[in-house]
Amino acid sequence: ELKVEQNPLFLSMQEGKNYTIYCNYSTTSDRLYWYRQDPGKSLESLFVLLSNGAVKQEGRLMASLDTKARLSTLHITAAVHDLSATYFCAVDGADRGSTLGRLYFGRGTQLTVWP
Amino acid sequence: DAGVIQSPRHEVTEMGQEVTLRCKPISGHDYLFWYRQTMMRGLELLIYFNNNVPIDDSGMPEDRFSAKMPNASFSTLKIQPSEPRDSAVYFCASRTGGGNIQYFGAGTRLSVL
Numbered sequence: 628e629l630k631v632e633q634n635p636l637f638l639s640m641q642e643g644k645n646y647t648i649y650c651n652y653s654t655t656s657d658r659l660y661w662y663r664q665d666p667g668k669s670l671e672s673l674f675v676l677l678s679n680g681a682v683k684q685e686g687r688l689m690a691s692l693d694t695k696a697r698l699s700t701l702h703i704t705a706a707v708h709d710l711s712a713t714y715f716c717a718v719d720g721a722d723r724g725s726t727l728g729r730l731y732f733g734r735g736t737q738l739t740v741w742p
Numbered sequence: 743d744a745g746v747i748q749s750p751r752h753e754v755t756e757m758g759q760e761v762t763l764r765c766k767p768i769s770g771h772d773y774l775f776w777y778r779q780t781m782m783r784g785l786e787l788l789i790y791f792n793n794n795v796p797i798d799d800s801g802m803p804e805d806r807f808s809a810k811m812p813n814a815s816f817s818t819l820k821i822q823p824s825e826p827r828d829s830a831v832y833f834c835a836s837r838t839g840g841g842n843i844q845y846f847g848a849g850t851r852l853s854v855l
Binding site: 658660668669670671672675677715719729730731732733734735 | 787
């Protein structure tokens with residue numbers, strides 16, 4: 628079965644600092660997704676990465692995908708308190724070029740940003 | 743669109759009772775997914791449907807769990823009989839056939855006492 632590993636699982640960082648969350652996966656999929664979940668809330672889509680080398684940015688968050696390394700990163704620049712949440716990466720389980728399949732989620736990275 | 747709608751938002755029941763969770767996907771979405779989220783196991787896919795047909799139910803924990811999708815705008819997840827270890831947040835999500843993003847509902851927080 629496809630494995631998705633995120634690290635770190637817990638991240639506590641000071642406002643203004645930079646950090647990167649890593650997402651490794653075990654298949655040749657080239658479709659990867661990042662979601663955000665606030666405590667007690669649902670999951671909200673952040674980024675969709677659909678090809679090798681894809682890079683997406685939104686505010687202080689930037690996501691990238693390296694399909695050859697089977698690695699995606701979520702980089703946080705100059706963190707602010709509002710970014711505190713749990714971040715999930717998810718990989719489409721369908722083979723490259725085939726129709727979209729189910730998603731396999733990582734365990735999530737719980738980010739806390741403190742003053 | 744109102745998004746994916748789940749009901750109830752919270753359910754508290756006693757062990758042995760039947761529990762039914764409901765989901766209305768986004769109109770036009772032909773894939774529907776049921777997930778369970780717990781601290782111990784994270785986010786698990788239970789079952790998903792395409793055009794109302796179950797495609798993969800390998801994540802359904804045991805025979806006590808069943809899911810149906812009688813039409814394109816409604817799905818249920820039933821637990822009978824419920825057990826304390828079923829306590830979790832259950833999410834429903836939907837997407838289009840050609841769409842990449844799964845849209846999640848607000849979830850149902852289930853507590854089985």
